[in-house]
Every structure is written in C-alpha cells, then in structure tokens.
Amino acid sequence: MKFSYYPGCTLHGSASEYDISTRAVCRALGIELVEIEDWNCCGALEGSSNKALSTALSARNIVIASKTSLQLVMPCSICSHNLARADVSIREDSRLRQSVEQALGTSYTGVRMKHLLDVMVNEFGLENLKGRVTRPLTGIKAAPYYGCLLVRPSKICRFDNPKNPVTMDNLIRALGADSPQFRHKVKCCGGSLLMGKEDIAHNLSLNILSEAKAAGADCLVAACPMCHTMLDGQQGMIEKHHDVKLDMPVVYFTQLIGIALGLGEKELGLDRNMVSASRLLDSICKKQQDEKMQEKREKQDTGNTDGDMGHPGGHAGGMGK
C-alpha cells in the first residue's frame, strides 16, 4: 500500500507526536507514505470563513498531490475537511473554479483523498490489523472522540454516520480494548474559539473530559490535532480555571494502534503528550501480566485435575526447608 501524505502544519509542530506515530505505525504495517512536495497550510479554521481563500489554499495542495497517481491521505481532521470541502466546492461552483484556477495559474485536477482513520479501518482493514496486534489492550477502556470535522458535514465526509459514528469504536475493539458508551463522541471541543473566547472553549472541552471520566475511560482517543490541543494540551489550564482534577490521558488513534503493535513509547511520541500517558501504559502492562498469570494458573489448574503434578504450594513449601 502506498499513499501521498499531507501532514499539515501542526504535525510539523504542536502535534508532532501525531506525525511520529503515523509514520511509525504505517512503517510497521507496510504502508508507504510519500509526503507531497512544498505543501502549504490549508487555511485551517482561521482561514475557512473566507471560502474563496480557503478553497484556493487547499486546491494548491490537491493539484500538487494530483501529480502522482497515488491516493492522498491526511491525519488532520481540519486539513482533510478543508481539502474535501474545496474539492466539492470547485466541482459544484463553476465561478469559484474559475477564480481558483486563475489564482493558481493552472487548471484544477482533483485527487482521491481520505482521512487516515478511514484508510486504517476501511482500506488496511480491521481484520488485517487484528492479525498484527502483539500487545492486545485487554481490560483498557478507551473512549472514542470523533469531534466535528471528521464526520460533519456528511455531504463532504461520507465515511461514517455523522450522529453516531462507529469507525473508531470498532478500531478500539479490534485492538483488544473496550469502547465504552460515550455520549460526547461528536460534541465540539471548542478548539477554534480557544484564542478568542477561551472560557467557552474550556467549558466545551471540560464537558467532554468529564463525560469520559464518568464513562470510566482510561483514556480518550483523538483523531484531530486541534481536539488534541484542547483535551490534552489545555487540560492543565482547564483543571486550574475550573478547580477540578481530570488527569485523563488523551492519545491519538495512531498512538493507540502503535501500543497494540508493541511499538515503544518514544517511537510513538507518547513522551510528547502533555498529560502523561505513563499511567495508561502501566495499566496496559499490568493487565497483560495479570492475564498471563491467570493463563498460567489456569494451565496449572488443568495440570492438577489431570493428577500429574503436586500442588504448587507444596513445591514452595519444600523449597523453604
């Protein structure tokens, strides 16, 4: 499998752990990523109000990607929304197409494009992924957080149900973890308001974090750098402003896949998350050890009923003498 790769600005900066874990997991699964040349910012949500500008900025990247015959994959939900929105708008609106082509100085050619989550679940496939898991996340509750732009508007991103998506739930289960009922899976984190209306943004994210805690989650799973900035990066500020203790690790779905594939903490950029993921990793290790012990005990029990071996306690007693 080979794809063109558009990381977007944050993956080269504040969301570097998303880029690191994306590359590590794809490498481990044999998915080749070729970063497109000289890409520019898609305009993010700050530029999306001006639809003509946002469309042209995104279109420049699409035209670059269209020079290869590869499908384009994007881990950032904002980038993938903007590029897909641009593609649909250019196809629907001939006047917009004309001005975009004029601004780019070239004719517009589209490209097949997908969010990385879509690729992992629907192209690589969950059955395939299951077969590669070496460290199943048994006993871990991971709350899937889709946010907004991964699933809305459904006219643009058609890969899952906009009101009750299940793609990430299924992914979490394929890795051996539990995906609890999580009512806030498509509720807005308020990220685009952080810099102008911090109080509203913090309140929206606090609702999501509290809901995850109430659902008994060991961690939240994100698929968007802005959601991650709010839920992970801003969590300390939210705790301070609202005088609450949350301590909720928030990992990218790529990091979660990587843990289950047995990749290391550094390899997945887990040391870059702001809320320490070490408690989560410890409990994964502990639950795995418990399970191994349990298996061992069960084996020994079966041994006993066959009458081949004495009681293990007997051996221990013998050694003590």
Add this chain to the structure above:
Amino acid sequence: MIKTEELDPNFKYEIASMPGGERIKYCFNCTGCTVSCPVNEIDREFNPRKILRQSLLGMRKEVLSSELIWLCSSCYACYEHCPQDVRITEIMGALRTIAEKEAHRGNIAVPCDKRKFDSAFTGSIKKHGRVYEAMTIAGFIFRTKGIGGMLAYTPMGLAMLRKGKLPLLPHGIKGKKQVKAIFEMMHR
C-alpha cells in the same frame, strides 16, 4: 425596537452572492440550528437563528459589527441539523468575510479577539506559506492579554519547547509567491 427605515433589504442578496452564503434565503427560522449549537449551550447570547433572522430582515450593521458572528466554532452541528439545508456554518463564514472587508475599509469596528487571531493566523500563512505557530500564538497573546497573559502561558510554552512541539523558526515553503498570489486574488 427594529426601525424599518434603517433596514437594508439588499443584505440577504449580498450574503447570497458570497461563496458559502448562497442558501440563506431558504431559512424559515425553525430554531433547529440554535438547539443543536454547542456554543449556545454555554453562552445563550450566541443564537444562530437570531443572526439568520436579523440578516434576512436586513439588519446589516447590527449583524456585521456584532462580536456574535465570531462565536461560531465551525462544528457543523447546525449544518447537519438544518431541514432547509441552509448550510449555516458557511453563512457565518460569509458574514465574517463581509464584516472583515467592512472593518478593513473603516466602515465598522469589530472589537473581537477571535477576529484578531484569525487575521494573525492567515497573515502568517500569507508570509510563510505555512502557519508559524510559535510567533502567531505568542504575538496574539501578547497583544490581547499583555505580559500577564504571556506569563500564564509560559509554563505550557516551555513544556512544549522541551517536548519538541514548538519549532522556534518558521517553515518557509518554496511556493511563497504562489501563496501570496492566492491571497491577493481571493482575500479582497
């Protein structure tokens, strides 16, 4: 009190002529947008139904100079919910674009930090081709929150630096000229 002589009957056509604003006249004010809005849950002042109604009535200056149009978080919940497919998130964008132009011409004042941030962010793209996160965010915090704001964000900034999440230099691209041309054509 709404004064009819102050209304601008052409405002809805102006919005409809903008990319994204095309479907405003389909709105029949059912309130589906407001009940699905997460921002409205936190701040009742932000009421998308009211903004749409005011726009259709022609309350141009009131809508454009209000901070409220900048409170939409672009979550597309209303867009998905709307029975008339008005595409409200896109309408909010069209309103902001008109407001930006009017503010640029000095016709209205928009005292809104979100607008300032958006403009600093797009300014950074125009200059480098990609957003220069460290400078855009630090500059914005300094301008809007002063030294106190900078100090409050310092521990987080330092932690991000330590973790390699905050490159100190911008990533300039080769196609800066092309990006600049896009801005000049589309950002009018």
